[in-house]
Amino acid sequence: MSLAGPKTVLSQFYDKKDDAKAFKLDWEIKVGNSDWLKIATTKHTVYVVLKDPITSLRQESLAELGCRNADNETAEASARSKMYGEFTDLVVKRLDGKQMTYWLNNQMGCIDTADLLSRTDGNGNCQSWSGLFRDILRFQGIQADRIKVSPQGKDTGVAVKAWIFTEPPHGPANHPYIIGLDATDVQGVPGQGNPNPPGSFNGHWITESGGTYFDPSYGAPVVSGANKGKLYEDSAFAGFMEIYVSPDDLREVGCIRQNDTSAQSPAEVNYFDAN
Amino acid sequence: MKRKLIIFTVLAAAAFVLLVVYISRTTEPKNSTPVVLNVIQEAPKEAVPRETLSPRGKIEQIALQPSPKSITESSPMPNKSLPKFSEGELVKAKGPASFIDWLGVNEAARFPFAQFRSNAMRLSPSESWKLRTIASREEAVAHLNLSLSMAVKPSVAFEDKEFFYFSGGNTAYPVKDFSKGIAIRKDTGEISAW
DSSP states (O other): OEEEOOOOOOOSOOOSSOGGGSEEEEEEEEOTTSOOEEEEEEEEOOOOOSSOOOSSOOOHHHHHHHHHHTTTOOSHHHHHHHHHHHHHTSOOBOTTSOBOEESGGGBOOBOSHHHHTTOSSOEEOHHHHHHHHHHHHHHTTOOOEEEEEEEOTTOOEEEESOEEEOSSOOSOSSSOEEBTTTEEEOSOSOBTTBSSOOSEESOEEEEEETTEEEETTTTEEEEESTTHHHHHHHHHEEEEEEEEEOTTTOOEEEEEEEOOOSTTOOOOEEEEEOO | OHHHHHHHHHHHHHHHHHHHHHHHHHHSOOTTSOOOOOOGGGSOSSOOOGGGSOHHHHHHHHHTOOOSSOSOOSOSSOOTTOOOOOTTSOOEEOOSSOOOEEOOHHHHTTSOHHHHHHHOEEOOOOTTOOOOOOOSHHHHHHHHHHHOOOSSOOOEEEEOSSEEEEEOSSBSSOOOSSSSEEEEETTTOOEEEO
8 A cells, every 4th residue: 555645735824724725735545556546635734934944943833923924925024024913912822822921910921932832821021022023033034133121320120101100209319200109000001911011120121133123022013223222212111210218117119210202312221132 | 790791701802803803904915916026116217228237137027027918918019108208308229239138047947948949940041041150149139130021029038059049030029938939050040930
């Protein structure tokens, strides 16, 4: 007995709905000296990537998220843009149907792509989300890196939008708005699968590719150009934090200075290539 | 006459008993009020960097919290009873890193660190993460701050021969009882969380 196949190859992404796009295998059987008899046709998904992958990760969801969104794209820039579109509605699902989340229930979760795609709860922090988009791009052979956004100078944290600041503030000159008194974290920018993620961090991780910053954790609009650092921080951060000590009871108190979004203000955070 | 004497005696005895009961109630110790080591009251009134406090004193205060609830707090924000700061008596910055109370061996004995280790899941390193020795507490804190995006930094920690353990750091609220936390292997710098 012999089996033979395949007979046809289609290069379009097959989402298991449109049979015309399926990669089909025609199976035939030959018994002894008889003629070949067709016995079945099976349908499969074949991921045709833009270029050779530049990541060692091989989790199928990486291929699926990239190929489904950038189906039929042949140029790097448009493919990248289409793939980021997956993140902008804040619903990103793995192949097993699990929607992945960002800091769900105030839990950090995992910090990298492989775990985000395999953890039972599908929950991760910004490191994992920036890593996921980076690795979707790398799977398509597109160069991408994570960027660590760190506070600088006397700041030790970033306050992610949205916060409400009340006047007059009561804190120290460098960080006048006392959290809980003058500064209130309100429901603002939603994150992946989480309508109200935590409002402050010791730093934040985003993705850079093709000279553009992407923030997959929030599906935020992209920024590019020579001034992209300034553009990014003004779009993302309400302010910058430091921890102080109350003179009355030596309690730690978080204080914020508002982000200076004026055009003449320099970049107020540092951007490091974190691979 | 004899009846009056008996009645008087009974009344006198009853009064004596009541007196004894009253005295005993007013002098017995109030066991229901827990002892709280109030190190804060001994602190100077002017703004003082947290580093000048005795870490041990602070930990003892935590251990004797009167609340029957978990000492894990539920909100990352200061509570609403913040004092009304006025200009001139503003708080003073204490430094770039959040203060961490390092537990002594006796203080840490109530926490099952072996169980934390067995429950911990390694936070997978990135492809470029180079393993390296983490020798000191300062290095461990710096390693944590550089390696993880955290919403609330840990404020309590413990060190044994193989690991640094941090209470919290993987939640968006303070954790002081190690119910959630992060461990760093000293020989490789690998970070795990439970």
